Amino acid sequence: MKTPPAPARTLPAIDNDNRAYWTGGEHGRLMICRCGHCGYYVHPPVPFCPQCESSDVAPEPVSGRGRIASFTVNHKVWVPGLAAPYVLALVALDEQEDVRLVCNITHCDPDAVRFDMPVVVWFENHEDLWVPFFRPVEQAA
């Protein structure tokens, strides 16, 4: 019996606000919108700062590091070929706690994922996009 291939990942529709987020990975950069006036990170991206009302808001690279704000270990095989268990998570960026990114946590046993675990971004190319994923930060030996 043939193993069905992993299901295709559904990709987001791209517009002028979110393009940098979904394409910055081509150059290894996680791009988050930031206010040029007060420094507040605006996510989801929109060219308006809710802190200071400035329109001087543009994507800029961040560290790509964050902590797991919450997560779930999915066990159900929703479609043929889906490799379970896998981890769906919300990562709070180190730069600003209320920038929370949906992702899968990879390179790690799902049962080893913990709240507040430090993680770092990596990217996978799908069609014209570079999808951000996160993996645990390697512990120093």
Added chain:
Amino acid sequence: MTTYAEKNTAITGVGMSEVSRGATKSALALTVDAAMAAIRDAGLTRAEIDGIATWPGEQANASGFSAVGCAALQDALRLKVGWYAGGGEAPGQYGAVFNAIGAIAAGLCRNALIFRTMYEATARKTAFANSLLKTGERQSGPFAWYAPYYTYAASLQQALFFNLYVHKSGIRPEQVAQVPINQRRNAGLNPNAVYRTPITLEDYLASPLIATPLRLYDCDVPCDGAVAIIVSRMDVARTLRNPPVRIEAIGSSMQYRNSWTQLDALDTQAQPKVAEMMWSRTDLRPADVDIAQLYDGFTYHTLNWLENFGFCERYGAKDFIEGGRRIALEGELPVNTGGGALSGGRLHAYGAVHEACTQLWGRGGARQVKGDPQVCATSTAGGPLAGAMLLVRD
């Protein structure tokens, strides 16, 4: 003194179609059954219905999530209305009720027919209707942020938030289990419930893990069915056959960021502010509440609402429901007395309103709460959208 518009309205009739895991009737036929039952229950005629509302309005897709809208029902019943509304951007499923309260206050109608139709059981026999992802299509809107990450269903997406609640509250699976066990017991006494066979703690613990911490028995049951209620202006309500179930107070606010991922409080969701608003519009207090019909799309919503309404302290639900005695039909606060969506069927918060009125009118039969309950707190939804109502029978 501020006058709140909801205090000039009351529920005067309710109706429910047959509810099943696969109907022979169409979604519209079920809706007609529920609507005519509600109109007759109120002692009204079709000619006296002058407003109509639903949530979220007709969705012409295969999901069964909202197969019937105002237009289809208006035409089927040949209603002549002064006002109608169906739309999803509202404080949860009760948005249709809150809109009707405004319409009555504005003089647009006197007797509003409000309904919710689900046809998800049939839909799922033919398609993976639960999927939040559209294969082969690029995803737009807020859900695009989840799209590439195999977020196939609401249970998986919402487990993200429930897991944090478990982490912060320290609740154990044996405690959570009291919610579905209690509701299945209540459903056993409700002839219209979908699942009526009792379940035990062992059954709960043995039910498949969907996404931690959610097990199968934490999830509501997709069904085919419709509920209708009549909301009338108070002076009209007092002339009708049922004692008015007054809408004493509502909570409809959006005080937090309207985003699942950026909510101020990821684990308690938007409900605390909504409950706070409801209590700010009444002199009644949590101790005055006789019964509660709390949203149970997932068990964790019910736990959240117990805390958010103030029936127990924050993260105190685990102790409140321990052993299941307080929330049982004989307990100090009977919860989801007809089986709720977990066992009665996912009628999406309108099953809860129907059950509230059933109890307040003393029609509960074998599941009737003793002591003539008069005050019911009811709630809907979670995440960034939520609504609450306090209902009081005259």
